[in-house]
Amino acid sequence: MQELPKPWLNPMAYKKVRLEEARVEAELARKFLEQGLTRNAAGKVFQACKALVAALAVDKMGELEKMYSGVVKIRGGRRVKRSEWVIAIMPTNHLKEVAMMISDKVNYMASIAILLHQYQYNGPDREGVLSPYRSDEAAENDIRLLINEIEGMLSTLSA
Template identity: 30%
Template sequence: MEKDLTRVDESYIKARVLEVIVDLILSIELWNRGLTRNSAGKAFNAVKALISALVLINMQKLIETVKDEKERKWLSKKGYSAPTHSIYGLSLQLKSIGIDVSDLINRALNLHDYQYNGFDPDFSRYRNKAEVKYDLEYVIDTVINILPKLFKDFWGKETEDLYKTLVKERETKV
C-alpha cells in the first residue's frame, strides 16, 4: 500500500497509521514463514511509523517542552520523520506529555538490531527465537491495543478494515 506523502498533514498521519497496520500484518506473515529477521524488521518499521504519526499529531506540545532553539528547529523540521537514531529520544519527549511508548520503542529497537545481527553474541540481545517471539508479540499486542485510542480522529473505513485483518491475523498466528 503506497500513499503519496508529499505533504506533512492529516493525510500523512492517515498513511502512517495504515503503514503501521500493514507492516504488522506482514510481520506476522513473515514470522509464520520462518523469516524471523524480516519479521522483526517489519515490526520495527511499524513502530517507527507509529512514532512518526505521534510526533506529528503532538508537534506543538512537543515543541513547547523543548528549551533549546536548535532542538526545537530540528523537531519541527525533521522530528516527524522519526529517524531511527532519534526515536528513543522522541519516545522520552512523548512520555513527557503523557504518551508513554518508551518500552515499546526499546523492544522495537531490539528487534531492529536482531534484523541486522541475528543471534550474533557480540551484537544481539537475543539468544534464541523464543526471546525474539516474546518481544515481537509484545510489540504487536501493544500496538493493537493503543492504535485505535491514539488515532481515533484519523480512523476511516480503510483503516478499520485493515485493523480487523490485523487483529484476526494476530488471533490465529505467531
C-alpha cells in the same frame, strides 16, 4: 499505500498515512512470523513502531520545536523546521527520545523496537554480544508482544 504527505504542509494527513503504515507493517510482521521469517518480522515490526511514533509525534509538535530548534535544508534548497524534519524522517537515533516525550507506553514500545532492530541485523547471539536476543525464539516473543501492543494502540486511536 498513498504518497506520504509532508508534515510541514499537512500534519493531519501525514499522521493518517503513518498510522496506516504502522498497521500494514505490523500485519506484515505477523505474516513473516507465521512463515518463520523471524529477522524479517523484526524489521517490519520496527518499521511499524517507527511509523507509529512519527504519527503520534504530530500531536507533540510544540514540544518537539523546543527540543529540536532551528531549521534543516532539504532537497530543492527548501528550509523546514528541524522538529518537522524529525517527524518526517524519524531518524532511528531520535526514536527513543521522541517516544519518551509521547508516553511511557510508547517509550516502552520503542525500546523493544530498537532491540529488535539490532536483532534484525545481527541475528541471535548466545553470548549476547552482537544481539540482545540469545535465540530466535526470544526475539519472536518480543516481536509478538510489540505487534500486539501496536495493534492495540492503533485500535484505540481509530475508535
